[in-house]
Amino acid sequence: NLKAEIVYVNRKNKSVLALVDNNIAANWRPLHNVQLFDGNQAVVGPNGLPLVLPTMYVRVDSLRARIKFGTGNQVPGYVKADTLGMNASFVQDLVLRPVDDAKRDYGQVQAVLTGTYPTWSFNASFAFTNLVGNLFSVNGYFNPEGQEAGPFVDPNVALNYDGKLPNYSPIELKFRATTQLPWKLEGGAFASVISGDYWTPTYTVPRSTNYRITDSLGTRVDLPAGLFAGINGEEIFVESRGSRHLDPQGTLDLRVQRAFRFKKTDLVVGAELFNTFNGSAITEVKTSLNNQSSSDPSSLFKAVRLRQNPMTVRLSTQIKF
Secondary structure: OEEEEEEEEEEEEEEEEEEEEOOHHHHEEEEEEEEEEEOOEEOEOOOOOEOEEEEEEEEHHHHHHHHHOOOOOOOOOOOHHHHHHOOOOOOOOEEEEEEEEEEEEEEEEEEEEEEEOOOEEEEEEEEEEEEEEOOOOOOOOOOOOOOOOOOOOOOOOOOOOOEEOOOOOOEEEEEEEEEEEOOOEEEEEEEEEEOOOEEOOEEEOOOOEEEEEEOOOOOEEEEOHHHHHHHOOOEEEOOOEOOEEOOOEEEEEEEEEEEEEEOOEEEEEEEEEEOOOOOOOEEEEOOEOOOOEOOEHHHOOOOEEEEOOOOEEEEEEEEEO
């Protein structure tokens, strides 16, 4: 008995309900080409060079206070006259409403082939998945960890926020088979191959970072930490979302078992071998650019956090009445 099936799913979510600050344009102002320092040492970016953020937003009240009473051009890109168009205070007008820019586009093609025969059976599947957008789910929650108010309240969170969403593998193959073996044994095998989840380098704004901008004359201008006091703890995507992906991962699991019949009771004894070839693909890395130290390899960007579980043997006994 052989059966084939192909399934195509295309689910688009737009204008998702989200938290919005109606005053977002008035509450924030951009800074450009901001270089970050941890003490006197430049923060290392994902490419191994000093981290320079093309755009970064600061609260309008913090910026206005900095340039209103200063002399000269204390913040490159702004002059004292700019304070005439800035609010003196940071006032949010928060509402919950559908947002045109809030979207999630999920598409998947899945092919399945199954076969059932007198002494053995199998199931094979292939899936190609594409998940892009700026929301993890259709309910409007932006961050599954519950941090931040979202990209429609905080423009720093909206930087590079469109792209490939995490927690899925674009290509996935699975194969499962069971068969009857000699000596009344039953055997099974499960194999899978995935291409690796997408992930994005991030930088979380700390309290102790120093900031520097190069002005139009090429002069490096140090900026006060107070200018960034209102954005401590914000996580910024420093590359387009989903710009990187984890290693491909393959695994093979095997199982053999035998059932013994004692009157009305079955005793099933089995042995399983997981990750038969002891694969060690990386399944999690350090995605944050914060707190890197050359003396501690585990603190560096892309440092390995998790690998596949090693080869494991499990013995089991079941009693069925």
